[in-house]
Amino acid sequence: MRLTALCIVLAAVAVPAVHGEAFDQAVDNETVEQYRLAMIEDVAQSLSGARDLRDRLSKQDFAGARKAWIDARVGWERSEVFTSGFVPELDEAIDAWPDAVGGFHGIEAKLFGANPAGVDDEADALIAQLADLDARVRTMKLTPQGLLDGVVRLAYEIGDSKVDGGESRLSGTSLNDMRNNADGIDLAYRILFASRLEIVDRTAAERVQSGIGQLKALLTVADLKSVDADNLRKTSEALVVALQAAAPELGLGTPTLEEAAR
Amino acid sequence: MTRRFRKAALIVAATMVLSLRLAASFPIYGQQTALPEGSDLNEQALDVPREIFRSESAGGRKSYLVNLGDLAFNSPSLLGGGARQAGMSCGTCHVNGASNPKFYIPHLSTRPGNVDTTSSLFNPHADNGVLDPARIPSLRGAHLLGPYGIDGRTASLRDFVRTVIVEGFAGPEPSAALLDALVAYIQDIDFLRNLSLGPAGRLTARSSDAERRGEVLFVKPFPHDPTMSCATCHVPSAAFVDHRPHDVGSGGLFKTPTLLNADFNAPYFHDGRFDSYDQVVGHFDRVFDLGLSPDDQRDLVAYLTAVGDGERPYERDGVGAALKEIGDLASVLDTAIPAHDTGVIALAVDTIDRELRELTEQFPDHKDPSVTGGQEERRRARAALKDLVLRLSRIGFAASAGQFDAAIVEYRNFRNLSLAAVPNLLRAAQRWSLFNPAVRDAHYGALLQMRQTANK
Numbered sequence: 001m002r003l004t005a006l007c008i009v010l011a012a013v014a015v016p017a018v019h020g021e022a023f024d025q026a027v028d029n030e031t032v033e034q035y036r037l038a039m040i041e042d043v044a045q046s047l048s049g050a051r052d053l054r055d056r057l058s059k060q061d062f063a064g065a066r067k068a069w070i071d072a073r074v075g076w077e078r079s080e081v082f083t084s085g086f087v088p089e090l091d092e093a094i095d096a097w098p099d100a101v102g103g104f105h106g107i108e109a110k111l112f113g114a115n116p117a118g119v120d121d122e123a124d125a126l127i128a129q130l131a132d133l134d135a136r137v138r139t140m141k142l143t144p145q146g147l148l149d150g151v152v153r154l155a156y157e158i159g160d161s162k163v164d165g166g167e168s169r170l171s172g173t174s175l176n177d178m179r180n181n182a183d184g185i186d187l188a189y190r191i192l193f194a195s196r197l198e199i200v201d202r203t204a205a206e207r208v209q210s211g212i213g214q215l216k217a218l219l220t221v222a223d224l225k226s227v228d229a230d231n232l233r234k235t236s237e238a239l240v241v242a243l244q245a246a247a248p249e250l251g252l253g254t255p256t257l258e259e260a261a262r
Numbered sequence: 263m264t265r266r267f268r269k270a271a272l273i274v275a276a277t278m279v280l281s282l283r284l285a286a287s288f289p290i291y292g293q294q295t296a297l298p299e300g301s302d303l304n305e306q307a308l309d310v311p312r313e314i315f316r317s318e319s320a321g322g323r324k325s326y327l328v329n330l331g332d333l334a335f336n337s338p339s340l341l342g343g344g345a346r347q348a349g350m351s352c353g354t355c356h357v358n359g360a361s362n363p364k365f366y367i368p369h370l371s372t373r374p375g376n377v378d379t380t381s382s383l384f385n386p387h388a389d390n391g392v393l394d395p396a397r398i399p400s401l402r403g404a405h406l407l408g409p410y411g412i413d414g415r416t417a418s419l420r421d422f423v424r425t426v427i428v429e430g431f432a433g434p435e436p437s438a439a440l441l442d443a444l445v446a447y448i449q450d451i452d453f454l455r456n457l458s459l460g461p462a463g464r465l466t467a468r469s470s471d472a473e474r475r476g477e478v479l480f481v482k483p484f485p486h487d488p489t490m491s492c493a494t495c496h497v498p499s500a501a502f503v504d505h506r507p508h509d510v511g512s513g514g515l516f517k518t519p520t521l522l523n524a525d526f527n528a529p530y531f532h533d534g535r536f537d538s539y540d541q542v543v544g545h546f547d548r549v550f551d552l553g554l555s556p557d558d559q560r561d562l563v564a565y566l567t568a569v570g571d572g573e574r575p576y577e578r579d580g581v582g583a584a585l586k587e588i589g590d591l592a593s594v595l596d597t598a599i600p601a602h603d604t605g606v607i608a609l610a611v612d613t614i615d616r617e618l619r620e621l622t623e624q625f626p627d628h629k630d631p632s633v634t635g636g637q638e639e640r641r642r643a644r645a646a647l648k649d650l651v652l653r654l655s656r657i658g659f660a661a662s663a664g665q666f667d668a669a670i671v672e673y674r675n676f677r678n679l680s681l682a683a684v685p686n687l688l689r690a691a692q693r694w695s696l697f698n699p700a701v702r703d704a705h706y707g708a709l710l711q712m713r714q715t716a717n718k
Binding site: 091169225 | 294347348709714
């Protein structure tokens with residue numbers, strides 16, 4: 001169901017309606033709304049995972065709860081393209097780090113620890129937060145600039161050192177986080193910006209697409225220790241530089257690296 | 263200095279929660295790290311060894327070669343194997359050219375401050391199958407301290423550095439130019455000034471009676487071998503060394519270490535077996551049957567402490583120190599870009615990039631609930647540093663494409679920003695950064711709590 005919806009979205013943007021013609025605005029509303037569908041789907045996936053997590057906890061099925069936690073992270077990490085820019089307060093509550101009290105990592109600290117019981121309240125809170133996000137993502141005002149900023153920020157962040165084990169070190173799933181971040185970048189770029197950039201500057205488009213592909217390839221390794229961190233950092237920066245260079249051609253300003261810096 | 267592992271955190275002992283002060287260390291944890299769980303590179307320290315250079319002490323400036331050597335010394339790309347994977351560089355062990363008394367890697371260290379450099383983690387081909395850790399020595403005054411290696415097996419510093427890189431740490435064969443630079447850098451690291459010592463290594467008028475009595479004992483012939491005294495090997499007029507290996511009852515022949523600035527070089531002996539001068543003096547008293555009374559021993563320790571002193575041995579890490587270091591490292595681009603030296607440009611971009619990213623981590627983002635206040639200032643600081651990283655990247659991309667004019671333009675922008683706008687933004691945010699001990703305690707306290715929660 002989910003994949004089907006995504007394919008429809010991608011098919012819709014694969015052939016631009018107005019080849020070679022000037023766009024009225026950088027990325028039209030229709031395209032942004034198409035991306036919203038993907039956003040809704042990712043948040044819903046995360047919320048569903050969190051609810052599954054809660055159910056498993058009720059049944060004292062901690063192995064299942066751990067799996068559900070990992071599943072819930074997929075949609076969340078893909079959503080990081082827009083969460084820090086558009087809903088920073090929810091971003092902070094849901095993904096606070098380091099924090100042993102709430103959010104994903106508060107739950108992680110207990111669930112993947114020596115005594116996984118006793119995170120029911122935290123799971124309830126996470127569900128409420130994700131439900132809030134689920135509601136807001138349907139109506140929040142989205143801007144192409146804010147979304148490009150989010151793509152660029154996340155592309156930069158992937159290049160940060162994970163030599164200490166990364167963000168999800170207790171569950172050992174930091175590599176998953178990075179892969180899902182890369183998928184989120186890929187999805188947002190393809191839906192929102194790829195078609196237009198291919199029209200106005202095919203070389204730039206190829207550079208960006210190649211950078212995303214390299215990023216994903218570098219994350220296709222057995223474990224976090226096997227990641228070529230030097231290459232990943234360089235690739236991440238090359239991608240950010242390429243996106244920054246492409247921004248004017250997309251009719252947008254140079255993306256910022258921090259959400260409130262603009 | 264490299265700032266890796268800033269975010270890494272584990273306190274094994276719960277009692278350490280009460281001592282989350284500057285002395286606290288934060289070993290890494292988890293199964294996904296390049297180094298074994300419990301490793302501690304001591305890179306969260308706020309007070310770091312002060313590094314002074316002979317060229318600057320003489321009123322001059324560090325040369326291009328010294329700055330290039332400093333750059334290489336702090337670049338993981340110089341090494342290979344597990345060290346590179348873990349983001350380690352020469353500077354990880356020799357912090358600011360000094361030692362690292364808290365450095366510890368399980369299975370490679372028998373105590374903090376030593377490490378086995380013949381192990382499979384660093385180079386499978388150099389693994390001798392024996393746990394034989396060596397103390398991490400300070401490199402201060404290295405130009406006076408040859409031959410090199412704990413056993414003094416290598417006369418040439420250049421040869422020794424190459425061997426450490428290639429054989430000990432599985433690094434790629436360094437170029438001749440890079441080896442020259444590393445040697446220039448190491449030879450420029452000076453001893454800290456010691457006002458207790460005058461010409462020829464003699465105590466000055468400011469010394470105490472106990473120190474003077476200790477000095478007399480230091481040169482006094484041994485009871486059972488009148489040809490020997492402490493000063494026979496630790497020659498006061500020659501930086502307290504004799505450039506030779508000796509068997510002092512510690513299990514082999516080991517080179518005489520300098521006593522200058524040695525107050526900050528613990529642990530002592532080739533394997534770091536002793537924590538204090540008391541233990542060292544006690545060892546010599548036993549092995550050489552010196553017949554020292556408790557008062558004699560105290561006087562010798564007082565003397566050693568005076569000889570081993572140094573002016574302002576540590577300095578507080580902060581925005582100013584970090585940016586000065588980055589500025590010094592970046593200065594090699596003044597020469598390398600016009601010279602179209604793509605190798606040095608790539609090394610500089612890679613090394614400074616890491617430094618800037620790690621400096622960024624000193625300014626926690628909005629997701630860190632342990633830090634309150636200054637969120638806008640922190641965001642601006644992070645944005646400014648990320649902008650510098652990308653400008654640096656563009657220098658690298660331009661140079662590798664042969665566009666050196668574009669690289670120079672980008673470098674000028676980088677320099678201008680890093681000299682004025684960026685320092686101002688970082689200073690404005692410093693009070694909410696991990697350079698502030700209270701913020702640091704809160705941040706690492708949260709990490710500690712997370713770990714403890716998992717262990718409950």
